[in-house]
Amino acid sequence: MRIEAYNQVQQLYQAKRVNKTQNAAAASRTDKVQISSFGKDIQNAKAAVASAPDIREELTAPIKARIQDGTYEVSNESFAEKLMQKYREMR
Numbered sequence: 001m002r003i004e005a006y007n008q009v010q011q012l013y014q015a016k017r018v019n020k021t022q023n024a025a026a027a028s029r030t031d032k033v034q035i036s037s038f039g040k041d042i043q044n045a046k047a048a049v050a051s052a053p054d055i056r057e058e059l060t061a062p063i064k065a066r067i068q069d070g071t072y073e074v075s076n077e078s079f080a081e082k083l084m085q086k087y088r089e090m091r
Helices: 002-027 037-051 057-069 076-090
Strands: none
Touching: none
16 A cells, blocks of 8 residues: 555656646747847848849940950960969969
8 A cells, every 4th residue: 555655646746847847848948049240240241242243344344345346455475474373372
């Protein structure tokens, strides 16, 4: 008889533990996200870059016009020098 009483008491305590655990889990289900001012600055910078055009027409339009006119000339020496400079930077 005594063992049965002990089991009944133990079951009561376990039931209360489960309820406490469930209440704690329910209370901690809220999530919050906080973005720092640095993070906001990064978001603003990304938005500015995304809204900027990929090609700067004010720089490319004169070159395109000179190419179409046939007046655009490239110095072989300057081209070779720039090519070698890029090669050195990549190594």
